[in-house]
Amino acid sequence: MLTTGSTDPPAPSAPPPERWTALDGHPRHSALDSRLVFALAALPAIVAVAQLGRIHPDEVYQALEPAYHRAFGYGTLAWEWQAGLRNWAIPIFFSWLLRACAALGITHPIAYRAVLELPQYLLHAAMLASVGSWSGRRLGQPLGRWAILLVGLYAPVITFAGRTMGESFSAAFLVIGLCALDREGGPRRWHLLGGAMLGLSVVARYGSAPVVAAAILWLLLARRFRPLLYAALGGLAVAIGLGALDWATWGKPFHSFVAYADFNVLSGRAAMQFGKEKWSFYLRSLLEWAPLWVWPGLVFAAWSRPRLSLPLFCAAAYIVAISFTPHKEHRFLYPALVLLAVAGAPGLLALLGRVRRPDLRGAFTAVALFASAGPYLRETELDVQRPDQFRAIVKAGRGDDASGLLIVGDGVWGAGGSFYIGKNIPWHTCDFAHDYAFRLAMADARFNRAVTYDGRALGELQAAGFEVTDRIGRAMVLVRR
Numbered sequence: 001m002l003t004t005g006s007t008d009p010p011a012p013s014a015p016p017p018e019r020w021t022a023l024d025g026h027p028r029h030s031a032l033d034s035r036l037v038f039a040l041a042a043l044p045a046i047v048a049v050a051q052l053g054r055i056h057p058d059e060v061y062q063a064l065e066p067a068y069h070r071a072f073g074y075g076t077l078a079w080e081w082q083a084g085l086r087n088w089a090i091p092i093f094f095s096w097l098l099r100a101c102a103a104l105g106i107t108h109p110i111a112y113r114a115v116l117e118l119p120q121y122l123l124h125a126a127m128l129a130s131v132g133s134w135s136g137r138r139l140g141q142p143l144g145r146w147a148i149l150l151v152g153l154y155a156p157v158i159t160f161a162g163r164t165m166g167e168s169f170s171a172a173f174l175v176i177g178l179c180a181l182d183r184e185g186g187p188r189r190w191h192l193l194g195g196a197m198l199g200l201s202v203v204a205r206y207g208s209a210p211v212v213a214a215a216i217l218w219l220l221l222a223r224r225f226r227p228l229l230y231a232a233l234g235g236l237a238v239a240i241g242l243g244a245l246d247w248a249t250w251g252k253p254f255h256s257f258v259a260y261a262d263f264n265v266l267s268g269r270a271a272m273q274f275g276k277e278k279w280s281f282y283l284r285s286l287l288e289w290a291p292l293w294v295w296p297g298l299v300f301a302a303w304s305r306p307r308l309s310l311p312l313f314c315a316a317a318y319i320v321a322i323s324f325t326p327h328k329e330h331r332f333l334y335p336a337l338v339l340l341a342v343a344g345a346p347g348l349l350a351l352l353g354r355v356r357r358p359d360l361r362g363a364f365t366a367v368a369l370f371a372s373a374g375p376y377l378r379e380t381e382l383d384v385q386r387p388d389q390f391r392a393i394v395k396a397g398r399g400d401d402a403s404g405l406l407i408v409g410d411g412v413w414g415a416g417g418s419f420y421i422g423k424n425i426p427w428h429t430c431d432f433a434h435d436y437a438f439r440l441a442m443a444d445a446r447f448n449r450a451v452t453y454d455g456r457a458l459g460e461l462q463a464a465g466f467e468v469t470d471r472i473g474r475a476m477v478l479v480r481r
Helices: 017-024 034-051 058-072 079-083 089-103 109-139 141-152 155-160 166-181 188-204 206-221 225-250 255-266 269-274 279-289 294-304 310-323 330-352 358-372 387-397 417-421 436-442 458-463
Strands: 405-408 427-430 449-453 466-472 475-480
Touching (some): 034 109, 034 141, 034 155, 058 109, 058 417, 089 109, 089 188, 109 141, 109 166, 109 387, 109 417, 141 358, 155 330, 166 188, 166 310, 166 330, 188 206, 188 225, 206 225, 206 255, 206 310, 225 255, 255 269, 279 310, 294 330, 310 330, 387 449, 387 466, 405 436, 427 436, 449 458, 458 466, 458 475
Parallel strands (some): 405 427, 405 449
Antiparallel strands (some): 449 475, 466 475
16 A cells, blocks of 8 residues: 655666666766756757747746736736736746847847746756756665656657746646755755645645645645654745735735635636536546656556655646636646656656666667657657747747738737837738728738748738748748838
C-alpha cells in the first residue's frame, strides 16, 4: 500500500552513484551542473521568440496585450479584464519591462518580446535546477543532471515553458515549490520558499489551487507540521500581496479570485459559455503526451519505495480535480504532465541503474531521452498555431507609413493584437471579403497594410489596390500605396 511520507533518504534499492558517474563520463562532478540548466532552459525561450504564434489566445490576451495596454494606454482587453476575473500581477510586471524597452528605444515587437522572455527563462532555469536538486537528493547528486535532461527535453516543456500562459508560469512555480517542500528537515527558508512558490503558482493561475490543497494534505498525512507551518507563512505573504493588488486594481481585496471561482466553479457559467466534456476527456491526451518513460519510472518508484512523492501525489490530485471540472481544455493538462515527468524521472534512473552493462544502460538512456521528444513527432492540440501569420503581422506593422492593418482569415482573439503590431494604428479582422470589417477597411485610406492567410480574399485585396510584398509560410503581407 502506498502512503505519503518523506522520500529524501536514499532507498536501499537506489543505484550507487559510482555506477552512474561512468555513464556520465565525468566522475568528478557531484554538484548540479548550472551550465546544463541554463542551456536547456534556453530551448523553450528561443522557440517561443523565434517561432511566435500562439498555443491559445490567452497567450496574447491574458498577458501580452493587457501588459501592452497598461504600458502604453491602448490595446484590446479581453472580457475577463472587464469583469475582473484576472489579477494584474503578471501584466503589471510585463508593463514595467515594456516601458523600460520604450525608454531604451526598443520598439520592434520581436525585440521587446525577447525582453519579456528573460524573466521567464530564469524562472524555467530555476525549475530545472529544482528538478536536478530534488532528484539528486533521492538518488545521489550526480544523477540530478540526467533528470534535468529528461524533463528539460520533454516536448511539451519545450513548447509551453517559454509561452506567456498561466499554465506555463504556474507549472514552473509548482515544481519549485513542491521540490522545496519535499525534503526532510533542512533550513526553514526552504519551506518558506516552497509555500511562497505555491502561492505564486496560484497568483499566476487560479486553476492550480487544487495542487496547493493536495500539497497541504500531503504534509498533514506525513505529519510534517513544522514544514507546513513555514510553508503556510510563505503562502500567506503572497496571499496578502494578492489581496492588496486586487484592492488597488479592482477596488476590493481578492476580487479576481472570488470572481474566478464564481464563474468557473460555483455558478457553472464557464461550462455554459465554453462547453463541457466528459470526465474521461483527458485520459487519451494523458497517455499520448506523457513521455513513455514516465510509466515505468513511476511504477518502479512505487515498487521500490512504498511512499508517494509530493510531485506525484499532487499530479494525481490535480488530474482528478480537472477531470471532474465540467469545462475542459487540453492546455489545462500541462501542469500535470510536468509534475508526472518530475516524479517519474528518479524512478526511471533508479531502474536504469539496475542494468549492469554500461552499453545497454547508455542505449536505454538514449532511448528515454529520445522518448521525451516523442510528442513532437505528431500533431496534437498543444501545437503552436499560425506562427507564420504572427510573423506577417509583425512585418506589416513595420515602417513609419503603416497607418492601418486588416487581418483576413482570423478573428480578433486569434490575432496578435497591438502587442505584435507594435504601434497605435487602427486594425480589424475578418474572415471573408463580404464581411463588414473588410468593406470598412477598403473604404478607409488609413488601411494601407493587410495580412491574409491561405490567400483568403486575395483577389479582392488586389482589386482594392493592395500588392503582395512578402510571403511568410501560408501568410502574405500586402501594401496599398
